[in-house]
Amino acid sequence: MSKFDRRTFLRTTGAAAAGALLPLSAPPLIRSARAAGTVKLGCLFSSSGTMANLEGRMNFVAKMAAEEINAAGGVNGSTIEVVTSDPASDWPLYAQIGRQMLSETKVAALFGCWTSVSRKSVLPVVEQNNGLLFYPLHFEGDENSKNVVYVNSPPASSVLPAVDYLMSPDGVEAKRFFMVGSDYVWPRTINKQLKGYWKTKGIEESAWKEEYVPFSFSNFQTIVNQIRAFADAPGGKLVVVLTVVGSSIPDFMREFANQGISSSDVPVLGLDMVEADLEGLDTQKLVGHLNCWAYLQQAKGEANQKFLKSWSDYVGRTKAPFRPDVAIDPMVSTYDAVHLWALAAKKAGSFDVPEVQKAFAGLSFDCPSGYKIGMTAENNYVSRGVFIGSVNDSQGFDVLWQSEDTPKPVPMSPYG
Amino acid sequence: MIAPKPPLPARALDDRVFAGVAAATLLAFAAVALWPGLSGYRVNIIGQLACFALLAVALDLIWGYAGILSLGHGLFFAIGGYVAGMHLLEHSVATTGVTPDIVQFMGWTALPAWWAPLGSFPVALLAAIAVSFGAAFAFGWVSFRSRVGGVYFAIITQALVYVAMLLMFRNDTGFGGNNGMTGFQMIFGVPFQSPSVATGLALASLGVLGVTLVGCRLLMVGRFGRLLVATRDDEIRLRSLGYDTLRLKLAVWCLSAVIAAIAGLLYVPQVGIINPRVLSPELSLEIAVWCAIGGRGRLAGAVIGAVLVNAIKFSLSATLPELWPFVLSGLVILVALIFPNGLLDIGRWRPALLSRPGALRPQDAAS
């Protein structure tokens, strides 16, 4: 009793109370999004944790797109302000921050998420708060929320055309498939749909194998051994459909090359593989492996040149810690997303979500990919072109094949 | 090894701080219940903080009082969380008839039949308690019997929670894999959009926190608590005096696990998702960090630590995300070096302590 006086008591309980009340008095962030002639857009991309290297750059792309729109006079008389955050690759934190941005910061729309898990965690939040989430990644489909704009392609309009190409005489007449994926919903759903698709093509079940590895798995020796053995078994050309994500991609490719398998023996279709995954790899031995996206850096056209130039200028100006000479699909999709939102808001003459939603139908935008991408009244999917890229020896992808037009996105897969 | 014994906790200080924390809990309860100016978002934050505080209290029972550090308490939290997830999914299907996402991406046609009983809340609550108790009992019994303790126990529990995380990440394990469970529609027949849900959950969390605090406090100042502290300080002597320390440790270990599970049960409806991330070793370690920052072995410290750390985390990760890891690591190092018994020691801090690195001080040996 004697060791303790009134002042210390006040100090400690004061600290406790301050701790308890801190979030209540917390960020004097933004009272209302439109108060000072600005409109807020929120970003949900991690700049720390496992996804940081991939997601981090999108914060800058969103800001760059906003700058472009502001320079052209803003939207509905307001200038855009992009609010970034760091969900730290922690899926529930995406929901938490999303909720805060919608209900406290009062952002007009959210842009974010890379993995399907993070999208699934934010989904109930945007639905309950009637917000808008622009999701820039290609994904497994089978989802159709009116509060999410799926800027990138579902499998039916990205993965299936690529697999079709591989099975065609123009490709390699692939007859057998080895699927390696990270153990979560995107790879599993993609593989499920692929298997359903192959069944409709009369391919036997013995013609494929499936392996799943945990996130950030890196010891691919055994699996690559299995692939070599399967490739040498009878039955026709083998193709690896790679749906591992994050750091597992370079680890897999490195082991694959080291075990002496080249793309002319067994081509790998890396569905989530982007330029950033080849950083730090010796791509001489990986030349010819494939990926499949709605944008590749080598896409032809003025829109792409303009985009690449503004990105490298932007990185030079802001000292963003990313390579100025690398542009990946999700960056372009984020860029498209901000522009699509601005177009919709302009068309609606309002920032209110229901108004903006109504304005989506019939929007179109000149995407850096060279395609005119658009939305219809049918759903919140954006129709995009398809590219198949082929790894070159300078850690990039060349365009091996691209679609004639933008295939109509099919949200729900008919293949199981 | 005979460690220098720490003095009994400074009762008076603890009493007052505890009273302060209990009062703050009550105040928060009143504010959530009565103050209309509190936005739904903030009510939700308060509810979550209460759950974290409850989790920290659970760990404090076992670490602070019994001296056993578990780096795997996320396991029990997750048990409660997953039970809550299954309950909410069952309940949502029963009331709205909408098929949840999990059915689709798991390739099921409906939720597994054995989940059906969990649709009733009392059953779910019992299940959470029973499973966490059972798991804790089985693991604790084996470990304490073979006298695994100290750092070893910490490492093994960390491995255990890591194993659980790997298992739950697998889709084939059957609990939604990496996605976990999400998309809950209804709770107790009320749709989640309704603002009363956030208020109700926050009130429930604060209520449970308050009751647990008072209950544990009574337990710990009594004979049981004193015996626990004695076990912590010199188990061999206590054993040779004829006390069954295995039972003592097992009892507090299971109690701690059940409280952690209830915290998880309350937490999941408030964040709307449960996935294996709560089983990551980092989260379990963070719980220990909350306790260490607040101060171990006095319950109130755990609450203060949990609330303080998470409040800063919430506000920083949205406004100054770059800063958060530096703040947290700085805070931990500061506490480790300067306030060995947590921030509750601020009142007793003397700069002189700094000048004797490595010197044993009586209150240090508590771990």
Next chain:
Amino acid sequence: MWWRALFAGLFGAILTCGAAAAAFDRAAIASQICGGAAGMTDAANAMLAGLVDATTDDARWAAALSGAAIDRSLKCGPQDPAIVAPEGAVNAATLSPVEGSVGTSPLLSLKNRPLFETVRAAATLRSGAAVNDRGAALTALERRAGSLRPEFFEKAAEAETDAGLRSRILAVGQAALLNSPDMSKRIAAIERIAATPDRRSLTRIEALKSDPAYQTDPGFRMAVDGGVASIGRWLSVSNALNVFYNGLSIASILFMASAGLAIIFGLMGVINLAQGEFIMIGAYVAYAVQEALRAVAPGLIDWYLIAAIPVVFLATAGIGVALEATIVRRLYTRPLMTLLATWAVSLLLVNLMRVTVGTQNLQFVTPWYISGGRLLMGDFIVTWNRLFAIVFAGLTLGLTWFVLKRTPLGLNIRAVTQNRAMAGCVGVATRRVDMMAFGLGSGLAGLAGLALCPIYNVNPQMGSNFIVDSFMVVVLGGVGTLAGTAFAALGVGQINVLIEPLYGAVAAKVIVLLMIIAFLQWRPEGLYAVKGRRK
């Protein structure tokens, strides 16, 4: 782009008139090669067919053209197809210099790539200047021998000057005669194929069981059955070797990651959760050494992994000593607090690295000695980067063992590990020993980072993957014994790869960890317990 093909074809036709008569219609081929995917296929097939009787000069030209198509120095444009080299552009048909060629490089389709690789290898075999080049070309052809006419190998063998290579060519040629009408050649081909006992050979020979001759010709049947049996035997051996090698590779990584931890934990009972970050820092220092070499001595850049060894060790050991002196030392009596403090340090280090260097994977040069691998026998492949890690781990084990057993520092470390109080009484400066040991442990972690650069991605997060695994290895091995750690790593690695093909990678890890947890409940002191005072 049919018009371009037509255009180029016309051009080619005009050129052919002027060219001297040769086995190859070079101009026609050169124009076909710019005619889209189908044209490229035609060009490759034409070259393959022509190579049987081609002159050395023609073969050299075919090698140049197919090589240009593969490495994309071939340019197709409005002008003649050209090959661009650092010395300047040359006409693809005549190889005579042309002025600044414009155009784009046609991209090899998936189907054309192996075709062109075969052409290049076959042409090099016919025209390569060095025996080594021709030998390498033959190795490349071995797997694709079936796509060449058998006469090709006969002709190539005739022209070959090196006796060793000639017999190899003949042997490969034999294997290509699997479908020859001459039964003795067929049987020789089967025996030849069975001499390379891999799954591919097995598939090829097993397919012969449905051949009519299998029923009618007993000699043929015996050859097939014998081939299948012999390959099967070798395959099971090579599979076992693969498993062993993969296990050894995982074990070496585990050992490297936990050796330093074992010393620190054994000596001080301190759990250093920042161990993973020392691994990360080690890799970053190796990167810094690589960049320094690039600036100072670019010729030596391939040896950065070796040059970095002392630098990495000293740098991480220095950071370790600093950490010990500032934080760990003050917390010796509170091991659980040390655990939290080192966790905070690890958080700090990761984020410092993230903010200062960035989150991207570091770009390492891949020197020749860690790139690729070699098929030793059947399907058993040794990959150099993992062999590097295995050898590195072995050397580290040896050196650390030497330090601990044969040096005064090691003697002191062992004394303090076994009985701190008594060691202090007889005059060992235990504080100093602690500091040195912490430095040694951190240095070893840094070396682990160095050994991991050729295997894993190097980024700020990389350290966090090792923590749980390496602690389990240390505890399983028994605290304070390096041999225990090594055995535990070996055991965990081998069991892991044995389970993985059965239940998958996740289950393997889960099962191994559960086994360790169960084992530790039964025997908390681990595999090897140091005889000393139990703490």
